[in-house]
Amino acid sequence: MKFGVVVFPGTWSDRDCGWVIDQVVGAKLQYLWHKDADLKGCDCVILPGGFAYGDYLRTGAIARFAPVMQEVGEFADRGGLVWGICNGFQILCEAGLLPGALIRNASLEYRCEWTHLSVERTDLAFTSQCAEREVIRVPIGHGEGSYFAEPAVLSRLEQNGQVVFRYCDAGGRVVPGANPNGSLHNIAGIINKRGNVLGMMPHPERCSEPELGGADGLKLFRSVAGHGLKVLMS
Amino acid sequence: MSLDTVDSRRLREVALTPEEYRVIVEKLRRPPNAVELGMLGVLWSEHCSYKSSKALLRRLPSAGEAVLQGPGENAGAVEIGAGWAAVFKIESHNHPSAIEPYQGAATGVGGIIRDVIAMGARPIALLDSLRFGPLPGSRHHFDGVVAGIGGYGNCIGIPTVGGEVYFDECYTNNPIVNAMCVGLVRVDRLMRARAEGTGNSLMLVGADTGRDGIHGASFASVELDESSSERRPAVQVGNPFLEKCLLEACMDLAQTDAVVAVQDLGAAGLTSSVAECAGRVPGAGARIDVSLVPRRERGMTPYDVMLSESQERMLVVVQRGRESEVERIFQIWDLTSAVIGDVTDDGHLTVFDQTQVVARLPIDLLTDGAPLRRLASTAPEPAPSLHLDSLPPLLDPGESLLRLLASPNLCSRRPIFRRYDHMVGDSTVVAPGGDAALLRVKGTRLGLAMTTDCNARYCHLDPNLGAQHAVAEAARNIVATGARPLAVTDCLNFANPDRPEVYWELEETIAGLAQACRALEVPIVSGNVSLYNDSAGTSAIHPTPVVGMIGVIDDYGRRLEAGLKHEGDFVLLVGSSHNDLGGSEYLKVEHGTVAGRPPALDLAREGVVNRLILAAAKAGQLRSAHDCADGGMLVALAECCLLGGMGVRCPALRPEAPLRLDAAFFGETPGRFIVSVASRAMPELQTLARRHHVEISLLGMSGGDTVEFEGQLRLPLDRIRQAWETGLQF
Numbered sequence: 001m002k003f004g005v006v007v008f009p010g011t012w013s014d015r016d017c018g019w020v021i022d023q024v025v026g027a028k029l030q031y032l033w034h035k036d037a038d039l040k041g042c043d044c045v046i047l048p049g050g051f052a053y054g055d056y057l058r059t060g061a062i063a064r065f066a067p068v069m070q071e072v073g074e075f076a077d078r079g080g081l082v083w084g085i086c087n088g089f090q091i092l093c094e095a096g097l098l099p100g101a102l103i104r105n106a107s108l109e110y111r112c113e114w115t116h117l118s119v120e121r122t123d124l125a126f127t128s129q130c131a132e133r134e135v136i137r138v139p140i141g142h143g144e145g146s147y148f149a150e151p152a153v154l155s156r157l158e159q160n161g162q163v164v165f166r167y168c169d170a171g172g173r174v175v176p177g178a179n180p181n182g183s184l185h186n187i188a189g190i191i192n193k194r195g196n197v198l199g200m201m202p203h204p205e206r207c208s209e210p211e212l213g214g215a216d217g218l219k220l221f222r223s224v225a226g227h228g229l230k231v232l233m234s
Numbered sequence: 235m236s237l238d239t240v241d242s243r244r245l246r247e248v249a250l251t252p253e254e255y256r257v258i259v260e261k262l263r264r265p266p267n268a269v270e271l272g273m274l275g276v277l278w279s280e281h282c283s284y285k286s287s288k289a290l291l292r293r294l295p296s297a298g299e300a301v302l303q304g305p306g307e308n309a310g311a312v313e314i315g316a317g318w319a320a321v322f323k324i325e326s327h328n329h330p331s332a333i334e335p336y337q338g339a340a341t342g343v344g345g346i347i348r349d350v351i352a353m354g355a356r357p358i359a360l361l362d363s364l365r366f367g368p369l370p371g372s373r374h375h376f377d378g379v380v381a382g383i384g385g386y387g388n389c390i391g392i393p394t395v396g397g398e399v400y401f402d403e404c405y406t407n408n409p410i411v412n413a414m415c416v417g418l419v420r421v422d423r424l425m426r427a428r429a430e431g432t433g434n435s436l437m438l439v440g441a442d443t444g445r446d447g448i449h450g451a452s453f454a455s456v457e458l459d460e461s462s463s464e465r466r467p468a469v470q471v472g473n474p475f476l477e478k479c480l481l482e483a484c485m486d487l488a489q490t491d492a493v494v495a496v497q498d499l500g501a502a503g504l505t506s507s508v509a510e511c512a513g514r515v516p517g518a519g520a521r522i523d524v525s526l527v528p529r530r531e532r533g534m535t536p537y538d539v540m541l542s543e544s545q546e547r548m549l550v551v552v553q554r555g556r557e558s559e560v561e562r563i564f565q566i567w568d569l570t571s572a573v574i575g576d577v578t579d580d581g582h583l584t585v586f587d588q589t590q591v592v593a594r595l596p597i598d599l600l601t602d603g604a605p606l607r608r609l610a611s612t613a614p615e616p617a618p619s620l621h622l623d624s625l626p627p628l629l630d631p632g633e634s635l636l637r638l639l640a641s642p643n644l645c646s647r648r649p650i651f652r653r654y655d656h657m658v659g660d661s662t663v664v665a666p667g668g669d670a671a672l673l674r675v676k677g678t679r680l681g682l683a684m685t686t687d688c689n690a691r692y693c694h695l696d697p698n699l700g701a702q703h704a705v706a707e708a709a710r711n712i713v714a715t716g717a718r719p720l721a722v723t724d725c726l727n728f729a730n731p732d733r734p735e736v737y738w739e740l741e742e743t744i745a746g747l748a749q750a751c752r753a754l755e756v757p758i759v760s761g762n763v764s765l766y767n768d769s770a771g772t773s774a775i776h777p778t779p780v781v782g783m784i785g786v787i788d789d790y791g792r793r794l795e796a797g798l799k800h801e802g803d804f805v806l807l808v809g810s811s812h813n814d815l816g817g818s819e820y821l822k823v824e825h826g827t828v829a830g831r832p833p834a835l836d837l838a839r840e841g842v843v844n845r846l847i848l849a850a851a852k853a854g855q856l857r858s859a860h861d862c863a864d865g866g867m868l869v870a871l872a873e874c875c876l877l878g879g880m881g882v883r884c885p886a887l888r889p890e891a892p893l894r895l896d897a898a899f900f901g902e903t904p905g906r907f908i909v910s911v912a913s914r915a916m917p918e919l920q921t922l923a924r925r926h927h928v929e930i931s932l933l934g935m936s937g938g939d940t941v942e943f944e945g946q947l948r949l950p951l952d953r954i955r956q957a958w959e960t961g962l963q964f
Contacts, residue, residue: 009475009478009479010478010479013391013658015659015660016659020660023676050391051389051478053475054476055389056475109653110388110653110654110655111652112651112652112654112655112657139657141655203657205660206657209660211663211790211791212657212662
């Protein structure tokens with residue numbers, strides 16, 4: 001499994017994702033430059049957190065036009081694994097690879113804090129190492145992370161089981177008090193219908209070692225790394 | 235040359251005195267032209283020249299075993315082990331934040347980051363020391379500054395891991411905004427901003443130059459008045475995205491040997507960066523051509539270009555012939571770079587506009603020529619004394635605790651720090667909310683602790699002793715994480731030093747800082763002075779010497795945190811308590827008075843207690859440790875419970891005479907920690923404490939969900955949390 005981490009100008013989780021992939025998981029790591037029109041044989045492409053191109057217009061609005069995004073779109077169409085984290089999720093929505101949009105937090109403030117997530121799909125390449133309805137602890141860091149979609153889109157997502165992560169309390173209850181940003185249906189992460197493009201606002205790369213306060217994020221990275229192995233064996 | 239030929243209005247505009255003008259004419263043996271006058275005006279401003287404080291600052295200790303770079307560079311640097319150097323500095327952005335809180339604070343953060351980058355270091359953390367008038371009246375300052383710090387730091391991707399916030403009437407018109415940045419660099423890659431090598435090129439990189447911020451340094455060197463809001467154009471607008479690109483390009487640059495030096499463009503823009511860079515090399519000079527400077531707008535004069543304080547720019551001294559390598563690196567990040575001149579050996583800064591010389595000034599006149607000001611010093615009326623006997627006895631310690639925890643100076647800072655990204659970088663091992671923050675140095679077991687501290691109420695009551703307290707408290711905060719204090723950066727925020735009482739405060743503060751830093755063996759390696767924090771006719775701020783300190787722990791796996799962790803641990807008070815209610819939060823909150831002297835401070839004793847805590851931590855005897863400071867023992871104990879989510883049960887507190895009950899609960903005697911210890915580790919800790927001659931007393935046992943002193947107070951943790959977490963809600 002070779003991970004590609006896309007670097008836009010203004011991206012800052014690239015190095016954190018790179019650290020976890022390279023130093024903690026021990027998988028192959030390739031940084032991908034936003035001007036490159038080549039994914040260099042990566043099996044999973046991560047669009048990391050940050051403020052791509054400053055996000056001055058609207059989060060992800062400029063990044064979707066980067067040369068590398070053309071390739072990412074085609075890669076996703078071929079079934080390749082694409083994983084948008086935070087700003088990456090915003091970019092995937094802008095690029096039309098995932099439905100809906102991320103709007104300003106209901107508090108109108110940036111939020112950096114730990115959240116609990118209920119894992120609602122464990123049959124995916126990204127979550128196979130999680131247990132059914134497992135509650136994982138993952139921090140957020142965003143000002144525009146409130147998930148929004150038209151009612152029709154939302155009910156389609158729910159019907160298809162495309163909601164992967166929901167903000168919940170420590171006991172796994174999906175309640176308004178556990179929602180840090182006003183996301184509809186407490187949505188923290190969704191997958192496309194085919195199951196190969198994941199977008200999530202929380203930062204698993206910030207909780208993949210116990211000394212950083214928790215290591216639940218590692219389950220996601222290991223799921224992807226293990227998926228590569230499974231594909232290889234099959 | 236008579237003074238009449240220079241218009242006094244023009245002198246005021248560049249903030250020079252007639253006396254300073256006379257010195258300039260005498261040294262140059264001619265009157266300066268308008269461009270030269272502007273350049274000298276900014277560099278001779280208090281902000282750039284330190285003309286009122288320089289003589290005093292020399293008294294501060296700056297040498298030490300670990301010191302790689304002391305004051306005089308963009309930032310200080312100390313060796314922390316495993317081949318790594320920590321680079322750090324604190325700087326004020328008070329005046330801009332007073333009139334334009336968001337951008338003032340944002341550009342303060344941007345500026346201090348560039349100082350660290352210039353040393354070749356990657357910035358890993360930010361801290362902010364803030365002071366405002368009381369809420370809700372000062373909400374405009376508070377909200378704007380907090381949003382500005384977050385807006386810049388969150389976007390550029392450097393975690394904001396610590397700092398402090400205080401509220402006091404004296405800051406109503408003059409908020410204090412001090413930003414500190416810490417970076418890491420390999421010891422052998424540490425850079426200095428010295429313009430070495432005649433013929434080497436000077437390149438300007440980053441943002442284009444506009445008219446923003448002209449006279450910003452001069453503006454920062456006068457008192458604020460009603461017309462200050464008209465100076466809003468002197469406040470720059472930050473672009474954190476551009477600085478992120480600049481940061482990455484400079485990191486790439488530092489990997490090449492094509493670069494001789496990098497210098498931040500801060501206050502006084504191009505003028506100061508070129509002059510300072512050349513001024514650090516004896517005999518060096520520089521030639522620059524303003525027509526080569528990439529500009530944001532048309533019609534800029536050489537004066538505008540030389541004085542612009544446009545943000546996100548750096549000056550790079552490049553080996554002659556290797557300019558294209560540097561240009562390529564900046565192109566990768568879509569950044570402009572331009573050769574604007576070169577290094578000379580004539581000791582002058584010569585400014586061309588194409589072929590025409592528009593200014594020519596000796597470097598030493600620019601950087602070191604400002605006549606030092608000798609100011610009158612008078613001790614003010616002493617603060618009202620405190621008569622403990624007239625103080626009503628403590629009736630209900632529980633109710634007092636709730637009021638203290640809900641007071642703006644002691645309540646939870648979470649509503650602030652959750653607006654800052656404090657996790658990016660995957661290094662934050664101890665997050666904000668406890669004593670000091672602790673970041674790991676990736677690839678090693680080293681941890682770097684960092685904090686900012688100053689109790690300005692103590693400084694107001696006794697500037698010398700208050701300054702010592704600031705150093706001692708910072709050291710305790712570092713020690714409470716298990717790290718040993720290493721070095722200091724200081725930001726001295728004062729009112730108008732032309733007033734003899736203010737200058738006296740400055741003198742006393744520096745004496746106190748020097749004494750404490752010597753005693754605790756923490757050299758001051760960088761810093762900043764911000765004067766004139768008054769508003770015309772109204773209030774002057776308390777002397778506010780903010781101490782930024784870093785420390786190191788060899789194995790961050792042995793770190794300590796403040797929160798109680800295990801049920802059934804012994805909870806102990808380390809250090810002895812006295813009747814120290816002078817200047818305390820208890821006195822202010824419960825009795826509405828600021829009086830007395832700050833607690834007496836025995837610096838040798840501080841060192842001993844710190845060494846005991848570090849030895850016990852290293853031996854693995856402690857489960858938690860927390861500095862006992864503002865609010866006293868009971869507030870500190872409640873914080874240990876709140877942070878750990880665990881209660882404590884204690885027998886009634888029966889202090890031995892002459893210690894009063896109110897002082898035992900809420901007195902602020904320094905040199906104390908609250909620690910928790912597994913019962914089996916008690917004998918070892920007792921032995922260690924005896925060997926250090928430090929008193930330890932058992933307070934109680936951890937567990938449950940109440941804070942209880944039998945028969946004296948019993949409060950559910952939820953109720954305490956409610957008070958603590960809502961203190962900033964208005």
